[in-house]
Ligand SMILES: Nc1ncnc2c1ncn2[C@@H]1O[C@H](COP(=O)(O)OP(=O)(O)OP(=O)(O)O)[C@@H](O)[C@H]1O
């Protein structure tokens with residue numbers, strides 16, 4: 187009896203410690219997200235402002251077009267068009283960063299996300315490539331063949347979009363990491379990641395398959411434990427899969443399938459019921 191009490195106490199102490207770590211991590215990321223939001227607003231606002239100035243400039247050029255030779259005029263117009271396009275990209279991607287930051291702030295403040303009609307294939311595609319580019323930014327030598335399979339037509343479904351995107355991002359990050367890590371160790375290895383979205387009457391599925399390192403028995407067992415990671419310090423916090431489980435199972439009433447063969451690869455399958 188006494189022994190089990192001791193064990194329970196020990197376990198509670200352990201859980202408490204984990205929760206403390208989680209809470210301070212949440213506060214840290216909320217703090218960072220908040221600090222980034224301000225300069226990001228400057229970036230977006232100044233690019234919009236510059237867009238307006240560019241419109242004025244284009245008008246001025248047009249009013250004085252007889253002062254230019256035909257060649258010069260064409261060049262000026264091309265440059266103006268390019269600049270306009272660049273500015274648009276800056277604000278578009280800036281807005282996306284704002285969305286991501288909002289997502290972080292929402293999760294760390296523990297606010298309940300709202301279900302919204304969501305174009306799943308589009309969302310999946312966006313976050314698949316976001317993960318890919320993030321990986322490329324960190325590891326210049328990173329490369330992978332990504333193949334994507336989306337349903338021809340899929341009606342929007344009611345999900346919490348920032349949550350589903352986080353689940354896709356975390357899964358993709360794991361897949362990118364493992365194929366990258368494997369590629370640093372074996373010569374003739376062709377990293378591939380395969381993404382499949384499918385849908386039927388009452389559920390949809392997002393499956394992400396990699397031909398990376400696969401999981402050991404221990405990893406498979408502890409996969410969803412918070413802070414369980416096999417990555418070096420600074421590369422993984424071990425929170426990804428726990429967050430995914432919370433999102434898919436608790437918030438969306440779905441299931442996560444893990445199919446992994448050590449040395450060969452892993453498939454993570456997320457099935458989510460469609461709420462009518
Ligand atoms: N696709 C995968 N292939 C092989 N191992 C994986 C894969 N996905 C996860 N793992 C293993 O599971 C562990 C836990 O994954 P999880 O996403 O929870 O944490 P992490 O990736 O280590 O860190 P974080 O996601 O917080 O940055 C990883 O460290 C890795 O060992």
Ligand SMILES: [Mg+2]
Nearest residue numbers: 356360426427
């Ligand atoms: Mg991860």
